[in-house]
Amino acid sequence: QGKTPACEDNEFRAYSHSEIARDAATIKNSVVMHLTTTFLRTPDSMDSGHAYLASAFSVRDRLLQRWNLTNEYHSNIGAKTIYYMSLEFLVGRTFDNALLALQLRDEYAGVLGDVGFRLEDIIDEERDAALGNGGLGRLAACYVDSMASSNYPGWGYGLRYRYGMFQQQIINGYQVEAPDCWLDSPNPWEFPRADVTYPVKFYGHLVRDPEVSYRYKWESNVVYDAMAFDMPVPGYGTENVGNIRLWSCKTNGLFDLNKFNAGDYQGATGGQVAAQILTDVLYPNDNTNEGKELRLRQEFLFCSATLQDIIARFKKTGKPMTQLPELAAIQLNDTHPTLGIPELMRILIDEEGLSWDEAWDTTTKTFAFTNHTVLPEAMEKWPVPMMDKILPRHMGIIYDINLFFLQSVEERFPKDRELLRNISIIEESNSQQVRMAYLACVGSHKVNGVAAIHSDIIKQTIFKDFVRIQGEDKFINKTNGVSPRRWVNECNPDMSRLITEAVGDRSWINDLTKLKVLESKVDDKEFRQSWWEAKQKNKARLAEYILATTGINVSPDALFDVQVKRIHEYKRQLMNILGVIYRYHRLKQMSAAERTKELHRVVVFAGKAAAGYWVAKQVIKLINSVAEVVNSDEEIGDVLKVVFIPDYSVTAAEYIIPASDISQHISTAGTEASGTSNMKFVLNGGIILGTVDGANIEIGEEVGEEQIFFFGCLAHEVDEFRHYLRFHQPKPDEALQAAFDMIQSNTFGDAHIFQPLIDAVLCGGDVYLLTVDFPSYVEAHKAVEAAYRQHDDWVTKSILSVSRMAKFSSDRAVQEYAEEIWNIEPAPVGKSTV
Ligand code: GPK
Structure with missing residues (x-):
């Protein structure tokens, strides 16, 4: 409504498909254009910081063009897509990585050299995107790199933290933390999508559907908007470009004009502050669960926006919701995104009108879960009262998931009270807790550890009873891998040459x-x-x-x-x-x-x-x-x-x-x-x-x-x-x-x-x-x-x-996931360029 129809002009389309030329003059022209029009500088006032930004934006143009073509192609052929949900993406720098992937490093070095800059110094101007703590977050970054380079249609989903992993200073021998204000300077590697925004609800109350006992309407006036930012992920030696879609809490609508007019300036922005903090900081915990209420809300904002987005994309195909697993595979990077399971159930039952059984079947076929640790202090558990207050509908769904699961176990192992207590998603301690690892396990069709010994250990410890109940085949190993692009070719040029x-x-x-x-x-x-x-x-x-x-x-x-x-x-x-x-x-x-x-x-x-x-x-x-x-x-x-x-x-x-x-x-x-x-x-x-x-x-x-x-x-x-x-x-x-x-x-x-x-x-x-x-x-x-x-x-x-x-190689790892968990095949755009 009110929008112009899709473009009928073939010249327009042809331009959008023709690759930007790779000669020095074109590169120079594009860098100068960005310098003068994106950054309002002149060549005479160009320092290395602006040389970086102008060059980075000119590289980004190429990535965005390929990004478009990749997505157009994948949606045209109806490709199944893998969605890698992770609260952490430890990406690092992108400029050098992109230059290598596009095989334009020498060309840019030449152009910058002509105006007196060394490419190495320009590369050093970039700040790391440090949206992760350690191994788990870096693994997610390597996996999206491999998906793009191996031509798998795949997206990462995460949060766009305003403050990433803190900066560590050493003062008098002690660690001192300082905020990582990585977005203070322009970020060439993200593309804001104001039109991709979803409302995410918290708190409120439930109204039962008069006809279907397990269907509810969730009403609340605490609603935040999550807006998408896309980070293109260059594939190496291919035209495919992947994507990491990160959510940021949008606060404009929460400004209280009435309070402002009444002179209550702090009150006027109070709602904005409460919303923004949701995507302000990465929790700096590695292998530990802090159990803070804000973290739970952060996790839900992430899960709700992501599931809404995946479903919106799926609905464009016009297919029935029960076919979701044919077009989407969702991987949970540890338990942090587990609320995606009850959120998908809620959408399918309460909004799409599916029966419980249809919704459950669709959900479990879509999700798979990776465990990354056996340390007890890292296991995510949320107090039931906290979950019930913040997410009343999800708490109800989790109770029902648990009830049906325990009933099915009771049928096969009658009267084994201890077994039921051990595997219950709700831990019956002094205060009840939701065990997220169990929820992730029950709601997924595959569970994997990250190295052979680890996958064996989880089968003998935390998931022992689940192996007995759900069968050996559900529990598999996927040994981790790392990207040869960043971790050999980029970081070790001399050995790579050899x-x-x-x-x-x-x-x-x-x-x-x-x-x-x-x-x-x-x-x-x-x-x-x-x-x-x-x-x-x-x-x-x-x-x-x-x-x-x-x-x-x-x-x-x-x-x-x-x-x-x-x-x-x-x-x-x-x-x-x-x-x-x-x-x-x-x-x-x-x-x-x-x-x-x-x-x-x-x-x-x-x-x-x-x-x-x-x-x-x-x-x-x-x-x-x-x-x-x-x-x-x-x-x-x-x-x-x-x-x-x-x-x-x-x-x-x-x-x-x-x-x-x-x-x-x-x-x-x-x-x-x-x-x-x-x-x-x-x-x-x-x-x-x-x-x-x-x-x-x-x-x-x-x-x-x-x-x-x-x-x-x-x-x-x-x-x-x-x-x-x-x-x-x-x-x-x-x-x-x-x-x-x-x-x-x-x-x-x-x-x-x-x-x-x-x-x-x-x-x-x-x-x-x-x-x-x-x-x-x-x-x-x-x-x-x-x-x-x-x-x-x-x-x-x-x-x-x-x-x-x-x-x-993470390529080997991703291929194994693709074949044994995601059931998805490569879909290369255009020709290979290696
Ligand atoms: C595991 F549980 C966690 C966590 O919170 N953060 C994290 O980085 C790591 N991990 C493991 O500790 C590593 O052994 C493993 O290689 C890495 O995840 C990736 O699987």
């Missing part, structure tokens, strides 16, 4: 099985030399980065020993720094002559602690205190350096990972679901020092035991050790005791501040088994050192490892 030479072309970037040819290069002297030099160059680049961010000078000739990830007790950064302290202790005992024989080592840490995680923050303080003492000890010099790089991010990882010789993945066995940086390190020619946990195990299987350093107790031994340590005093070995002694004698400042860390081991039952694993950890380090001294063998390990890493 691989391209060995393979003969760039096809490996979309097909890591091609890495196999590296195996034939392992004895090629020249190749080996270049391989080593590429690593040394990456180490020199990291040394510069370390100097710039910490002021510490490190030598690229040392062994680079890296642990970068969220700070968490289960990841055991504490064990690492205790190992460093023990090393320092030994070095101090040696004569100067003995010390000259020691292998030089740079120990690098980086990672953020959740703002409220006190123990993790003390670990950061301890690392920085040790660094300060060790680095200024003239006796030690370059033999040992300790570095904590502040503000770990995707971009920091792109500097750090290609420069590592050895990286540590040392979680207590059975606690790290998969890990994904382990894959990135090995793909960049680094070697792992790790426990028999998560994807370390499968990496070891692929690269061979010569190429990985394992230590520590095994997952099936953990319970027994923990049980023992609950009743017996843990006994640190001499090495660990020496480290404790050094701390307690105030070597690293006032020992009192670190005593709680020691107490957690000696008096708190040593839950993460430091006393158990420390001796083998020290031995493993010795083995690493001996191996690194055999320079030639080390290069062999590095090349062989990379050649055997095909399995850990």
Whole structure:
């Protein structure tokens, strides 16, 4: 109504389909146009910031054009689409990634070079999109990258947080959090969609349908508008462009003009403030559930807007709602988006008029669920009274889902009260709680873990009874993967050039099985030399980065020993720094002559602690205190350096990972679901020092035991050790005791501040088994050192490892999901460009 009809002009259509020319003059023209008309600057007043923005907008033009063509094509052929729902997308930067995908990097470097800018400096002007905490959020970003590059019609759905992952400052050795105001400067990589806006309701009351007992009308006057912002996701070597659609709370309609006119200015904007906060901040929790009411409302805003959008798109086909699973597959990235299940039920029953059984069948065929952790503190549970107040209709639907589920179980296992209590979606504790993992499991047709060991563990623990009831086939494994575009080609140009030479072309970037040819290069002297030099160059680049961010000078000739990830007790950064302290202790005992024989080592840490995680923050303080003492000890010099790089991010990882010789993945066995940086390190020619946990195990299987350093107790031994340590005093070995002694004698400042860390081991039952694993950890380090001294063998390990890493591409992972869970096929737009 009131809108012009679709365009009948074929010239218009032809223009929209003809690809923008790729020559230097066209690029230059487009950059200048954006500089002058999008940013109101002249070439004479162009600084590197505006050079970035103008270039980025000109690249974005190309992406948006392809975005349109991709969506037009997919809707024309009626392609089934995968919707990846995730509260986190840890995207990082886009400019370089897009230039590589479009294969226009050299062209842009040339054009910018003509006006006196280095492409590397321009790339550095971009801020990370840090809408995630760690592995889970980065996995989501890698998966949409793979969907686009493998031509699967796929969208990510998430929230457009105004403040992403906080910026970490280190002040006096402590972490201090500052807001990440990433949207303060223009963001070329999002496209606002004012016309894609949905109302999302909260609170209110229910009116029962007079005819159908389970159908309700939900009435409330608390309604917020969620507006879409689209982030194009360039596919590499294809014309497909994917999309991440992020919701932002729109507040204009909530301005209270009457209150304003009456002089109540604060009251006038109160409603706006209440709404906006819903999409203001990313909760900085990794592997922990905070259980805050605002978080629940955030999750619902996300789920409701997303489901409304998916259904609106489906309804354009005119097909009956029961056919939704034929055109849409929805993947739940952990339990955070689980409210999508009752929200779809509500829409289908209350608004679309389906029967309960039709709605349930449609819902369970549409949803699938990925679990990412077994840590009890991470399990999402919401108090029933809270859910009932905020989402009365959904609470009712969850009760009914639970009732029907328990009835069906009761039929098959009559009188097993304990079984019913164990599997109930409602936990009958003092105050009732909704167990989101159980709801996600019951409402999905497939449940998967993220590495083989993890998928086994969830079948034996949290989902044990569900396996018995719903059958083995529902519970499967999908080992994680990482994008070779960002995590090799983009972050490691020198090694990538070598691989391209060995393979003969760039096809490996979309097909890591091609890495196999590296195996034939392992004895090629020249190749080996270049391989080593590429690593040394990456180490020199990291040394510069370390100097710039910490002021510490490190030598690229040392062994680079890296642990970068969220700070968490289960990841055991504490064990690492205790190992460093023990090393320092030994070095101090040696004569100067003995010390000259020691292998030089740079120990690098980086990672953020959740703002409220006190123990993790003390670990950061301890690392920085040790660094300060060790680095200024003239006796030690370059033999040992300790570095904590502040503000770990995707971009920091792109500097750090290609420069590592050895990286540590040392979680207590059975606690790290998969890990994904382990894959990135090995793909960049680094070697792992790790426990028999998560994807370390499968990496070891692929690269061979010569190429990985394992230590520590095994997952099936953990319970027994923990049980023992609950009743017996843990006994640190001499090495660990020496480290404790050094701390307690105030070597690293006032020992009192670190005593709680020691107490957690000696008096708190040593839950993460430091006393158990420390001796083998020290031995493993010795083995690493001996191996690194055999320079030639080390290069062999590095090349062989990379050649055997095909399995850990996110392309392989996404293909498995597509075939075994989503039932969806690639739909390439136009021709391949590789
Ligand atoms: C798991 F439960 C969670 C979480 O809240 N955040 C998060 O990043 C991680 N994860 C696991 O800890 C990793 O082992 C895993 O590789 C990653 O998710 C992706 O699956």
